[in-house]
Amino acid sequence: MSRLSLEECTNVINGLPPLSSALNRLLSALENDMAGANDIARIISFDQALSANILRLVNSAYYGYPNQITSIDHAVVILGFNAIKSLALGLAVVNIFTEKVYKESKKMHFWEHSLGTAVASRLLMSKINKNYSEEAFTAGLLHDIGKMVFLLSFKDDYVKLYDEAKGDSNNMQFLESEAIGADHAKVGTHIAKKWCFPSKLCAMIQYHHTPEKLKDFDQMTVITGCIVYMANWVSHMSILGKKVTDCPSEKFFQLKDILKIPDELLNAIHSSLNTHINEIKRFFNMA
Ligand SMILES: [Fe+2]
Ligand SMILES: [Fe+2]
Structure with missing residues (x-):
């Protein structure tokens, strides 16, 4: 195979969009020791796609909770800050590439x-x-x-x-x-x-x-x-x-x-x- 250019990769990296400002707001709130579950839930609620995905996940067989969880507040408490941080970041990156x-x-x-x-x-x-x-x-x-x-x-x-x-x-x-x-x-x-x-x-x-x-x-x-x-x-x-x-x-x-x-x-x-x-x-x- 002919040599592929590393320069092309650098251009691609430079051309990728930044992660959304909603996600950055969420990640910095999660780093802030003073933020409570209500604050986190409020930030997530502003992002409809993220809210829907988090509710879908927390109700999936993968997490296996016996009762239906219908609010973001409840999901944040159940999943915990670490899980929310990981999932929000993972979802944002996956969306950029799958698109x-x-x-x-x-x-x-x-x-x-x-x-x-x-x-x-x-x-x-x-x-x-x-x-x-x-x-x-x-x-x-x-x-x-x-x-x-x-x-x-x-x-x-x-x-x-x-x-x-x-x-x-x-x-x-x-x-x-x-x-x-x-x-x-x-x-x-x-x-x-x-x-x-x-x-x-x-x-x-x-x-x-x-x-x-x-x-x-x-x-x-x-x-x-x-x-x-x-x-x-x-x-x-x-x-x-x-x-x-x-x-x-x-x-x-x-x-x-x-x-x-x-x-x-x-x-x-x-x-x-x-x-x-x-x-x-x-x-x-x-x-
Ligand atoms: Fe691998
Ligand atoms: Fe690898």
């Missing part, structure tokens, strides 16, 4: 893979520290956004690279670096910084194939990075129709031992992944 290259991304199973990584990250983290499970979900959902920038820049030429890599992450990074001069982790970090993602999320995107490089961050960021690394593989294996035990990454099994993740949990996540993806797809308007 532009949904058809092409389907050829790469991009969203199945990203949602699978998000769900697996959330389930793995909920066994380690429930307080961080929504952050793990968002890091899983957005870990590969650099691929979306490549897809926007090169369309079907990038899909060809994906086909060539045959679902192997290492192969993909190698092919990207060779053809474009940068891999999706690097380009993903540029877009994450442009959109002012929290710095820990930027780092997790940058190092999702090399979580050992997160060692200077706090312990939970390191753990989340390791979990996203593992979830990425669980999601790949599921799409390839292979068992988790067939994962070709040695690092995957080393992290499994370090984090003390039991085989039963990994197998349960792997076998329920498609069901979860189908539930969560509706929330992201991909059903």
Whole structure:
């Protein structure tokens, strides 16, 4: 394949719209210790699409609450600030890319893979520290956004690279670096910084194939990075129709031992992944 231009990616990144001002207002209110659930609910209520999506999600089988939740106030209390922050950010980013290259991304199973990584990250983290499970979900959902920038820049030429890599992450990074001069982790970090993602999320995107490089961050960021690394593989294996035990990454099994993740949990996540993806797809308007 002829060399694809990195300059093209930079133009695409510069041309992407900023995240909405409503979202930025919401994110800064969520960072503010003084903000209460009522304040957050009021900001969300101004955004009809976000309100509708949050109510749809909180009432979905994915969250599994027994009673119908009909108000944003109630949803904010039930989901918690971390979940609201993660979901609002995830939804905004997904909307920007699905609007532009949904058809092409389907050829790469991009969203199945990203949602699978998000769900697996959330389930793995909920066994380690429930307080961080929504952050793990968002890091899983957005870990590969650099691929979306490549897809926007090169369309079907990038899909060809994906086909060539045959679902192997290492192969993909190698092919990207060779053809474009940068891999999706690097380009993903540029877009994450442009959109002012929290710095820990930027780092997790940058190092999702090399979580050992997160060692200077706090312990939970390191753990989340390791979990996203593992979830990425669980999601790949599921799409390839292979068992988790067939994962070709040695690092995957080393992290499994370090984090003390039991085989039963990994197998349960792997076998329920498609069901979860189908539930969560509706929330992201991909059903
Ligand atoms: Fe990746
Ligand atoms: Fe990935």
